[in-house]
Amino acid sequence: MQSLVRHPVALALLAIAALLLVGSTIAIVPETKQGVIVRFGDPKKIINRYRPNEDFGKTGAGVILRWPFIDQIVWIDKRVLSVEMERQQVLSTDQLRLQVDAFARYRIVDPLRMYIAAGSEERVSDALRPILGSALRNELGKRPFAALLSPERGQVMDNIEAGLNRVARQYGAQIVDVRIKRADLPDGAPLESAFTRMRTAREQEALTIRAQGAKQAQIIRAEADANAARIYSDSFGKDAQFYDFYRAMQAYRYTFAPDRQGSTAMVLSRDNDFLKQFQGR
Amino acid sequence: MKRFFGWMPGIASAMAQGPWGGKSDGPDGNDGQGRDGDGKGSDGPRNPWTQPGRPGAKGPSAIEELLRRSKESFGQGGGGFGNLPPRPSGKALWPAAIGILVVLWLVLTCFHRVGPQERGVVTLLGKYSRTLSPGISLTLPAPLENVTTVDVEEIRTIDIGSTRAESENLVLTGDQNIIDLAYSVRWNIRSPELYLFQLSDPDSSVREVAESAMRSVVASVSLEDALGAGRTEIEQQVEQRMQEILDGYRSGIRVQGVAIKQADPPTAVNDAFKAVSAAQQTAQTYLNEARAAAQQVTAKAQGEAAAFDKVYEQYKLAPDVTRRRMYYETMEGVLSNVDKTIVEGGNVTPYLPLPELRRRAQGGAPQGSATVEGQ
Numbered sequence: 001m002q003s004l005v006r007h008p009v010a011l012a013l014l015a016i017a018a019l020l021l022v023g024s025t026i027a028i029v030p031e032t033k034q035g036v037i038v039r040f041g042d043p044k045k046i047i048n049r050y051r052p053n054e055d056f057g058k059t060g061a062g063v064i065l066r067w068p069f070i071d072q073i074v075w076i077d078k079r080v081l082s083v084e085m086e087r088q089q090v091l092s093t094d095q096l097r098l099q100v101d102a103f104a105r106y107r108i109v110d111p112l113r114m115y116i117a118a119g120s121e122e123r124v125s126d127a128l129r130p131i132l133g134s135a136l137r138n139e140l141g142k143r144p145f146a147a148l149l150s151p152e153r154g155q156v157m158d159n160i161e162a163g164l165n166r167v168a169r170q171y172g173a174q175i176v177d178v179r180i181k182r183a184d185l186p187d188g189a190p191l192e193s194a195f196t197r198m199r200t201a202r203e204q205e206a207l208t209i210r211a212q213g214a215k216q217a218q219i220i221r222a223e224a225d226a227n228a229a230r231i232y233s234d235s236f237g238k239d240a241q242f243y244d245f246y247r248a249m250q251a252y253r254y255t256f257a258p259d260r261q262g263s264t265a266m267v268l269s270r271d272n273d274f275l276k277q278f279q280g281r
Numbered sequence: 282m283k284r285f286f287g288w289m290p291g292i293a294s295a296m297a298q299g300p301w302g303g304k305s306d307g308p309d310g311n312d313g314q315g316r317d318g319d320g321k322g323s324d325g326p327r328n329p330w331t332q333p334g335r336p337g338a339k340g341p342s343a344i345e346e347l348l349r350r351s352k353e354s355f356g357q358g359g360g361g362f363g364n365l366p367p368r369p370s371g372k373a374l375w376p377a378a379i380g381i382l383v384v385l386w387l388v389l390t391c392f393h394r395v396g397p398q399e400r401g402v403v404t405l406l407g408k409y410s411r412t413l414s415p416g417i418s419l420t421l422p423a424p425l426e427n428v429t430t431v432d433v434e435e436i437r438t439i440d441i442g443s444t445r446a447e448s449e450n451l452v453l454t455g456d457q458n459i460i461d462l463a464y465s466v467r468w469n470i471r472s473p474e475l476y477l478f479q480l481s482d483p484d485s486s487v488r489e490v491a492e493s494a495m496r497s498v499v500a501s502v503s504l505e506d507a508l509g510a511g512r513t514e515i516e517q518q519v520e521q522r523m524q525e526i527l528d529g530y531r532s533g534i535r536v537q538g539v540a541i542k543q544a545d546p547p548t549a550v551n552d553a554f555k556a557v558s559a560a561q562q563t564a565q566t567y568l569n570e571a572r573a574a575a576q577q578v579t580a581k582a583q584g585e586a587a588a589f590d591k592v593y594e595q596y597k598l599a600p601d602v603t604r605r606r607m608y609y610e611t612m613e614g615v616l617s618n619v620d621k622t623i624v625e626g627g628n629v630t631p632y633l634p635l636p637e638l639r640r641r642a643q644g645g646a647p648q649g650s651a652t653v654e655g656q
Binding site for chain 1 (some may be wrong): 404405406407408409410411451453454455457458459474475477478479480481482485486489490492493496497500501526529530532546547549550552553554556557559560561563564565566567568570571572574575576578579581582583585586587589590592593596597600604607608609611612614615616618619620621622623624
């Protein structure tokens with residue numbers, strides 16, 4: 001005892017050794033991980049395996065014991081993981097091209113199976129990615145372009161999810177969700193022709209609006225004219241003869257008004273009605 | 282917990298007294314690891330290196346000698362591994378320093394200040410144990426319990442697309458048109474535990490879900506709706522759909538709102554859209570002009586009709602007199618302004634001095650002559 005204390009290097013070495021031993025016996029399992037205990041390559045036990053709807057604190061997380069230096073733990077993510085698909089060009093049944101981005105979310109529900117079949121989460125993602133791509137292409141390729149934009153898209157997604165799930169199960173994974181992130185027209189000709197279509201549609205709309213405006217304006221004017229005519233005839237029609245006289249008087253006054261342009265000379269006959277009194281008859 | 286706090290008096294006395302005593306075999310010598318070394322040290326076998334009595338004699342001890350000398354060079358001979366037990370009264374700095382470190386470690390890792398907008402998620406050796414409310418809370422020291430504080434009140438914003446012209450976020454609408462969309466999503470954390478433990482990358486998940494939800498909603502509305510009238514409804518639908526998806530992941534995230542900042546036609550076709558609004562303006566102009574003219578025409582008719590009616594009323598009372606009066610008055614007005622030539626009727630040939638008249642009409646203005654014949 002005494003001598004041990006006297007030799008701190010020895011003490012330190014001992015402590016390190018003890019620490020190593022403890023460290024390799026005790027393992028701390030976080031909530032976000034599940035693991036497979038592997039003994040000489042032979043998977044023995046699954047720890048903290050995912051179960052749906054479990055409450056945190058009641059899972060298998062915490063401290064576990066293992067055989068030091070014999071048991072190895074392969075850690076596998078317990079959370080929802082994501083796999084993103086590269087952009088895919090999809091040809092719909094009506095020969096329109098669509099550029100599609102999609103993602104799938106999955107989680108490892110069977111860590112042992114996943115460890116045997118893939119080895120790591122990354123390899124599961126790598127395995128799922130091309131399958132997601134081809135499932136998407138196949139499923140979308142069966143439909144006309146318009147269907148991809150319609151609410152039917154939900155059905156498409158369900159089909160893809162089912163197909164992908166079959167493959168995922170082989171890797172001990174379960175697909176949580178598959179979604180199309182973007183569905184775009186490819187750059188170049190398809191996009192340009194869509195723009196052209198939009199542009200011509202707008203031009204047509206503009207012309208229509210203008211023509212409709214002109215039409216409405218004309219109708220308004222005509223209605224006003226008709227209305228005026230009715231007012232005139234209602235009023236003047238009471239005595240056409242007097243109207244003729246009255247209107248003539250107005251016209252004379254207007255025509256020979258002093259502020260009219262040009263000078264007027266009049267040659268009056270003696271028989272003129274105006275000069276009737278001239279003659280004293 | 283008890284055990285750790287049990288150390289406290291020991292440390293205190295160590296700091297006060299200086300002598301570390303032969304008993305406490307320096308678990309603190311290696312700090313946190315000490316508690317393992319503790320058990321080990323008591324029943325540890327005699328070391329092969331320890332048999333030589335004094336240091337400095339043989340191979341491995343040379344290191345110790347070196348250590349001792351270097352220790353002696355500062356701190357007036359205190360400290361030094363080998364020297365502790367034989368000098369019970371020596372002023373050892375080592376224990377004090379270690380004691381301070383331990384206290385610091387305990388203070389820093391046991392007390393947690395959780396802000397009013399935060400929650401602290403405590404894991405006991407990896408296992409979720411509880412969530413701390415705002416305030417000061419006590420936990421076990423670091424390696425045992427870990428606290429992750431999560432800001433649950435902060436509204437995080439994700440911007441998708443931008444309002445600047447150079448970058449376009451083109452989205453297909455239900456009628457196969459394309460719009461340029463910029464929107465932002467506001468969200469916060471509803472459940473810190475789920476947020477920490479459920480998704481491998483919650484932040485980018487929110488983004489992807491937002492994009493997916495927005496595109497699927499826009500794909501179900503028409504261009505007109507997406508550009509204007511239907512915006513609020515789109516925002517609500519996206520928010521709802523996002524929440525459904527995120528709840529499906531049990532992500533612990535609440536979507537606070539989706540705001541469409543910009544929904545415009547793409548730059549490539551913007552001119553055509555402007556032409557439409559210009560056409561609308563033009564059409565409106567046509568209508569305004571027509572309405573004005575119509576008002577004018579109607580008012581004129583009404584005025585003239587009213588005037589005629591008034592005169593006619595009087596005329597009917599005394600038709601002949603009124604008629605003559607009107608005739609004379611008009612003629613008066615007309616003839617007083619013009620040059621008059623009265624010609625004797627019968628066999629006189631009237632001579633019209635047209636050249637003369639023309640000369641009199643200055644400036645080549647159109648001139649005319651008229652003969653007013655009585656009825």
